[in-house]
Structures are given as structure tokens and as C-alpha cells.
Amino acid sequence: MNAPTDNIPLKLTSFSHGGGCGCKIAPGVLAEILKKSSGFPVPPQLLVGIETADDAAVYKLNDEQALIATTDFFMPIVDDPYDFGRIAATNAISDVYAMGGTPIMALALVGMPIDKLPLDTIGKIIQGGESICAEAGIPIAGGHTIDSVEPIYGLVVMGLIHPSKIKRNADARAGDKLILGKPLGVGVLSAALKKGKLDDAGYAAMIENTTKLNKPGKALSELAGVHALTDVTGFGLLGHLLELARGAGLEARLDMGSIPLLPGVQELAEQGCVTGASGRNWAGYGHDVSLAAQITPVQQMLLTDPQTSGGLLVACAPDTVDEVLALFAREGFASAAVIGEMAPGKAGVSVA
Template identity: 35%
Template sequence: MDLAEIVKDITQMPNENVVVGFETSDDGGVFRLTDDLNLVQTADFITPVIDDPFLFGKVAAANSLSDIYAMGGRPLTALNLCCFPSRGIDKQFLAEILRGGLETLNQAGAVLLGGHTVKDDELKYGLAVTGIAKTSEIKRNSTAQAGDILVLTKLIGTGVIVHGKKLGLISDEIVRKVCLNMARLNEVASRLMVEYNASAATDISGFGLAEHAWEVARASKVGIRLYANEIPHYPESLDMIAKGVRMGMTESNQQAVGDNIEFEEGISPVMQELFFDPQTSGGLFISISKERAESLLNALHQQGVKEAKIIGEVFGSEKPKIEVVGGKIKN
């Protein structure tokens, strides 16, 4: 469903305190409270990515919190969003989901204030999260600058790995390893990108790397060049794609980007498809000046974000676009 098409003719009353609305498809909305302090709000929920209810709760909570971190904010409060079947699932199973979500909220220093539950045939869980951000620390997806370097802080390929497990093509051990990584908060990456004054940021989630990069390019009116050989990914993800594993959202992600992305000759179809694989609780996609990029990367590695890599660069372009090339990025 194309929500942008649905809401395109809906206008809301203007408000001078809206700092970031939905016009650029950013990760969260930002509302000015004072000259230096802003409210950041977001909501997200997902279907299960693993049979372990506690770990699923942790992943879902981390996924919801990620939008606040992508905006440069700090989460304060949250509300549970629960779509639970009325029969067929043990109540203790549902309680474990909520317990996992609460543990991740506690880890983030946020407070659970309540929530809302509806009956649904398909189980879903997530959070509505409220945070704060200083005006000088807000990160948008619309402010990437030509000459910036692009950093990605987590591996991609979660979608096909989770789906591969449902098809019996991948082990429980690998899926658990991937889900533990999904459950890792983007708090450190967020704090460091603010400290090193990144130009722009977003997180990589259901739209996949290509579409989220396209949102940044389009909103910032720039070109983005990504280096296929530098993209951090789970090795098993390429194996799953090669075996024909494909998420339902992959095609819609490809259609959303359309001909605004160009792959250099020689990049395999399997690697190309990885760019559109929908992610859950993915890393931050950070645009930062060339002068500060290496310092940010070193700080990320030193503070435990070991998977972070420089994956591309921003360049001036009359028409926003994405280029995916082979080779290595030049320092």
C-alpha cells in the first residue's frame, strides 16, 4: 500500500513549531518545545522474526527506538502497540514478548507508560516512542551535503535470513545470531554521530538500503554513490538470495526506487537484490563530512560498533539519484 499516495491530498493546519513533519519521509516527527529543546515522536510495530518471544520483544522494541536515535534524539517514554490473537497463543508467550520489550526500554533508559492492544489474527508488536533532542543535534534525512562520506553501522541481509528460516533453509543458530544483532540498540551510533556533527542520518529498516538511501538523496537533492564491495552484510544473506529466497517487500522496494538507481556492470543480480532486502532494526546510515568521517568510524569501532563501515559518498547532481559501483572508495 502506497501511503504517500493516500495522504497526498490531505493537508493539515500549519504550525510554526513543527520542525520535521512527514514531507520528507523522515524517521520521526519533531515538534519545538523551546528554542533549544524539541519533542521527537515515532511509532512502529513488526511481525515476529524469531520463535523466541522474549528475543522478538527485544528486537521489536529496538526497531521502534531506532527512529528516535536516527533523529539524534534520546527516548524518554513509550507505549506498547500490541496486535495479539485472541486464541491459539499461550498468554505466557505474549507476556514474554512484553517482558523482552520492557528489558530493551530499560536498557535505553526509557519509561513504559502503558499501551494499547487490539485483536488480530497475525501477531504484531512494537512501540510508540517519545523522545527529546536539542535543536542543534537534530539529524534529518534531508541535509546530506555534496562531498560527505556515508557510514553504515550494522550488517544488512536480515530479511532473507529470517524468511529463509521460515522455509527451513537456514539454521536456528544463525537466525538467533542475527536477531541478537537486531536487538542491539543504535544508541552508541546515535550519540557519536551527534558528537561528530554528522550532516544527515536515517536508519535502515523495511524499505531496505536502496530505498532509504534514495529517500536521503531525494530529500537532500544530491546524488549518492554506494560501493557494493564495501556494504557490510551477513554472508548467509547472499546464499539465501541465490537460492531464490525473497521477501514480499523486496519488489515494492524496487518499484519505489525505480530508475533512480543505477548498478554498474559487473555487480551480480544477487548483490543487486540485497540492496532492496527489507531490514528489521537495521543500522544508522550516516552522512558526515569527509574531514570527520574517519574519526567517527574509529570512535564507533572503539565503542563497540564493530560492524560500522564507510560505504559511499555524496556528490552534487542536478537530479537526485543512486549509483552503485564496484571497487573501493577513494580516500
């Protein structure tokens, strides 16, 4: 395949077999892979590792500082190279915010089909990532590039946090309220984009949602009433909520009617604009989810819809809810909403 000519529009998504966080290995397959991984000595300074499938690793440097380290990368979810770079960078940085930390530096991970993509296109992807890092106040201090069959872009991100203020995904308590920071539906919109069914307003909503940095995470780490924190990405709302439930040994109870959705998502999902990852997600963890009789197949799919650069998911004490919602509102997250609660019971999720 030769490089595209000027009169043939380039579709970045045509190079990728799956876009955004929908590229993740299915949760059931990933669990099987990790189950076969050998153990290794864990130093006492490693405060957060792989044991609870948390958002990032955390390593204690001293009594006042701990280092947060994470990485995330994927194939294009949109055709505009600049937007692709922005989305990928926002998604990668989110893991630091989801631990309650402050990002300090990033390294770029770039894999591109050099013989198929114009260098200008590759440059715009990198520029998009740089623009988001600038918004987060961090430099891209280096990175690594390879010649790849599919376009891949992402970041290694490092951050800092006080050891006593780390917000893990495993520390929710019975009675905690669940708050979601961003509306769901990115996977549906990306599927609609690939099918040519996404209008300009829908595309604008998707870009706004996926390029909004989860900055409230840092302020949430200061609140004693916030007990657990994560972000919703490729495994969908149910998958990441299950991680909270399993870590705490509690049941997460969701109210379907309270979950915010991006504009037009319900209608597009009913038209069949769904991702393959949504079904793989359900196959991987559906056995730990109890759905009320009134939950429709479309609603089930929305709950497993892979979210690229999705919102923060907070478990907090009831008397902290108003403060958390006000914090989200101040940072421009107008759709943040209470979507359920944690309760005693078998570790899993129930939806009514």
C-alpha cells in the same frame, strides 16, 4: 483453530503474512496514498514533519528542548516470543536515535489473537520489549491492546534533543561520505528461517543484529561534521538512501564491494532465500537507481532487502569519517563501514 498444545511447537511466524519491517506498505503504494492526503496547517514549532519522510516528528518545546515522537510495530519475524518483543522494541526506539535524540519514554502497542496464542506467549513478547526498554534506560509508561487476527507488537517512543542538534535525513552535502552502522541481510535470514534453512549460527547473528540498540545516534548528533542521519529498515538500503538523496537534491554513489553483509547472507540469497518485500521495494523506486553492468540480480536484491531494526546511515564530511567510525567501534558496531559518497547530480542512487 484451537490454542496450540504443549507437544506441538508454536510458530509465531505462521500467524503473520509478512514479518518485521517487511510488513511495510510498498514504497510506490505508500507514495500514492500520501499524495492523496490533504494538507494541514503546520505550526512553526513542528521542526520535522512528514515532508521528507524522516524517521520521527520533532516538536520544539523551548529554546533548549525539542520533543521527538515516533511509532513502529509489526508482525513476528521470529518464532521465539521473547526475541520477537526485543526486536520490535529495538526497531521502534531506533527512530529516536536516528534523529540524534535521547529516548525518554515508551508506550506499548499490542494486538494479539487472544483465542489462539497462550497468554504466557503474549507475556513473553511484552517482557522482551521491556528488556530492551530497560537497556535503553526508559520506562514503558502505558500503551494500548486489542484482540487482533495477527500478532502485532511495537512501541510509541518519545525522546528529547536540543533543537540545534537535530539530524534530519535531508541535509547531506556534496562530498559527504556515507557510513552504514550495521551489516545488511536481515530479510534474507528471516526468509531462510521460514524455509528451515537457517542454522543456529545464522539465527544468533540475526538476533544480535536486530537487538543492538543504535545508541551511537545520540553521540553523532554532537558532531558538526555529521550532516544527515537515518536508519535502514523496511525499504532496504536503496530506499532509505534515496530519501537522503532526494532530500539533499544530490546523487548517492554506492560501492557494492564495501557494503557489509551478515554471515552467510550472500549464499542464502543465491539459494533463493529472499522476501517478497525486496521485489516490491525495487518496483517502487528502481526507476531512480542506476546499477553498473556488473551488479548481479542477487546483489540488487540485497540492496532492497528489508532490514528489521537495521543500522544507522550517516552522511558526514570526509574529515569526520575517522571520528564517526571510532564512535561506532566504541559502541560495539565493528562492521560499520564507508559505503559511498554524495555527489552533485540528479537526485537518485548509482551503484558500482
